[in-house]
Amino acid sequence: MSETTDAGVGHAELATLKELALRNGLDGEVKVSCSALAERLEASTQTASRRLQRLEEADLVEREIVSDGQWVAVTAAGERALQREYADYRRIFERDATVELRGAVTSGMGEGRHYISLPGYMRQFKSLLGYEPFLGTLNVDLDDESVRERGRLSSFEPIT
Template identity: 45%
Template sequence: MPCSIESLKKLALLGAVDECIKISSSEFTEHISSSSKTAARILKKLDDENLINREIVQDGQLITVTEQGLKKLRDEYADYLRIFEKEGDIELYGYVVNGLGEGKYYINLDGYKKQFENKLNFTPYPGTLNVCLANYSKHTREKLEELPATQINGFTDGERTFGSGKCYKAIIEDIECAIILPSRSHYPSDLLEIIASVNLRKKLNLNDGDDVKILLKQNNHKYP
C-alpha cells in the first residue's frame, strides 16, 4: 500500500490544500497506481489520522488537507531541504506587508543598535522590512530557530527590560541583510522582520504586496 505521506502529497498536488476537491476512490487510483479498494483504505486512513477532512457524497468524496496534514507536508519538505540543500542556500518567498512601526524604535535603542553594529558589521537603517511568507515557505520560518544564529542579547535601561533575539544572515537582490527573530514577539509566525544598512523598501522600490525572494545563507548564516 502506498505510504500516507505520498498519498497526502498527491491530494495536495490535486488542489486539496487551497480548496475542497471532489474525487472518487477509482479516480484516486490513477494517481497512486493502486486498486480502488486500496485507494479507499488510504483515504480513510488519512481521515482517521486527521490529515484530511473527508465527506462522502453520492458520486465521490469531498476532501481538503487539514492543518495537521499541512504540517506533515511541511516537515517532509524540510527534511528534503536538509538532504539536498545541506551545502547550499535556503530560498524563502513572501510578499511585503506594512508593519506596526515598531522597528524604528527598537533598532534605534543603543542596547540593540550597538550589538547590530558589532555583530552584523553594519549600522542598520532605522526600520525593518516586513515580509509575510508564502504558504510553502512557512515551514522554513518554523525551522529557523534550529539553525545556528547570531545572538542578540536582552538588556535593561534601568526602567524597562528588553528581550533577546537571533539574527540570520540573508540576501535580497544582492543586498546583505539580516532576519531578526525576537525571542518573544506578538507578530504572527509567518511574518519576518528584516534589517539592512539601507532602506530596503526605497532601495528596491518595494510596495505592499510586492513579491520578495530571500536567500538564507545556510553555510554562512552566522556573522563573525
C-alpha cells in the same frame, strides 16, 4: 519520513496526502473518486480508499462522501505533515548547498559606489551578510560552465 506520523500513516499515506495537496486540497475541498486517485497513485481502488480512511482517522484530511465520489480537504495537521516532509527533503538536497562560479574580474561602470555608500545599503550588507563591502563596482565575466551553474542559485533561499 518525519517522526510525527500517526498510527497507520506511513509513506504511502503521505504520498496520497501529497497528491491531494497537488490537486489544491490545501485550498479547500476537492472532488475525488477512489478510482481516479488509485490510478494517479498506481494502486488499487481499495488501497486508495484505505489510505484516505487512514488519513481521515489521523485527522490529516476531512472527507464528505457523496454519491459520485467524495469531497476531501487537507487539514492544518495534514499541511503540517507535508511541511515536515518538505523540511526533510530540503535537508537532504540543500545540505552543503554551494555554487562555485569561475570567471574573470573586470571593471564596472562606477554606479555601485553610489549605492553601496548609501547608509541603508551598507547597514543591510553588514547585518545580513556580515561584512562591509568595497565601495566600488567590479563585474565578473563568468566562464561557460559557471553561466550554466548560476541557474542553481534560484533554488536557494534568498537572504532577507
